[in-house]
Amino acid sequence: MNTSSPDKAFSVILPTYNEAGNIVQLVRKIQAAVPDHMECEILVVDDNSPDGTYELVRESFRDVSCVVPILRTSDRGFAKSIRHGIERASNDRIIVMDSDLTHDPIEIPRLLHVGQIYDVVSGSRFCAGGRMTDTKHYLTSLVYNWVLRLLLRTQVQDNLGGYFTARREQILRLPVDEIFFGYGEYYFRLLHFVQRAGLSIVEVPSHYLLRGAGTSKSNWARMIWSYTSAALRLKSRIAMTESGKEEDVPSSTPHSS
Ligand SMILES: Nc1nc2c(ncn2[C@@H]2O[C@H](COP(=O)(O)OP(=O)(O)OP(=O)(O)O)[C@@H](O)[C@H]2O)c(=O)[nH]1
Numbered sequence: 001m002n003t004s005s006p007d008k009a010f011s012v013i014l015p016t017y018n019e020a021g022n023i024v025q026l027v028r029k030i031q032a033a034v035p036d037h038m039e040c041e042i043l044v045v046d047d048n049s050p051d052g053t054y055e056l057v058r059e060s061f062r063d064v065s066c067v068v069p070i071l072r073t074s075d076r077g078f079a080k081s082i083r084h085g086i087e088r089a090s091n092d093r094i095i096v097m098d099s100d101l102t103h104d105p106i107e108i109p110r111l112l113h114v115g116q117i118y119d120v121v122s123g124s125r126f127c128a129g130g131r132m133t134d135t136k137h138y139l140t141s142l143v144y145n146w147v148l149r150l151l152l153r154t155q156v157q158d159n160l161g162g163y164f165t166a167r168r169e170q171i172l173r174l175p176v177d178e179i180f181f182g183y184g185e186y187y188f189r190l191l192h193f194v195q196r197a198g199l200s201i202v203e204v205p206s207h208y209l210l211r212g213a214g215t216s217k218s219n220w221a222r223m224i225w226s227y228t229s230a231a232l233r234l235k236s237r238i239a240m241t242e243s244g245k246e247e248d249v250p251s252s253t254p255h256s257s
């Protein structure tokens with residue numbers, strides 16, 4: 001583990017599945033967005049994509065040691081890849097983002113800047129100034145976030161964004177087995193456990209762009225079903241915790257960076 005200050009180096013975790021049409025451009029955009037005084041490691045966590053994403057990254061960045069392609073062939077899945085990337089990261093300061101060019105690397109300096117003050121900084125479509133180019137997707141997510149906010153009683157406006165910065169060590173101290181599984185619903189579990197641990201969260205406005213090449217892996221009907229059942233399970237866990245039937249997560253030490 002790199003001991004360099006969180007103000008000097010960070011690791012970006014990029015989960016990929018069939019992103020050969022986007023990944024090289026994304027890595028270059030991230031490199032271009034790294035603040036002058038900082039160093040950046042980029043971990044591409046690929047679940048053995050049939051389109052050769054892993055091989056492409058390996059060949060394209062063969063001589064670039066800070067770009068680390070990781071191939072996963074077992075226990076695959078979106079959230080598990082993110083956990084794997086966080087565990088493998090060399091720096092304490094981490095950024096997680098999608099690899100389909102929806103999350104814009106141009107926002108990285110702002111996330112890092114606000115990350116000096118708050119434990120988790122989440123790029124949000126729904127706080128003032130946030131937006132999304134795809135209006136239909138924006139409206140669907142907005143309405144679904146209202147449901148999530150009611151169910152989970154959270155003040156966070158974008159519980160499904162997945163573009164965030166945090167400190168690796170603080171995230172790995174959370175109950176990771178209860179968070180990192182499934183698909184995009186891992187994000188509201190993560191935010192919930194972050195809040196439970198007494199860590200601070202702030203949303204900063206983010207503009208989610210259109211996917212670059214390729215197609216989304218999301219299936220709306222399946223997503224609504226699986227996200228809703230995940231939210232209901234989390235809600236019943238919250239109720240159990242509040243009634244004292246289940247142990248709460250240990251409170252984390254206050255933010256110190
Ligand atoms: N490692 C890994 N990455 C995945 C997997 N499924 C999706 N991804 C990546 O996760 C990111 C989000 O996936 P998308 O298909 O864009 O889904 P989404 O962003 O939730 O939904 P859309 O808004 O419809 O694009 C992309 O970078 C994908 O390449 C998976 O099973 N394993």
Ligand SMILES: [Mg+2]
Binds near residue numbers: 211
């Ligand atoms: Mg996407």
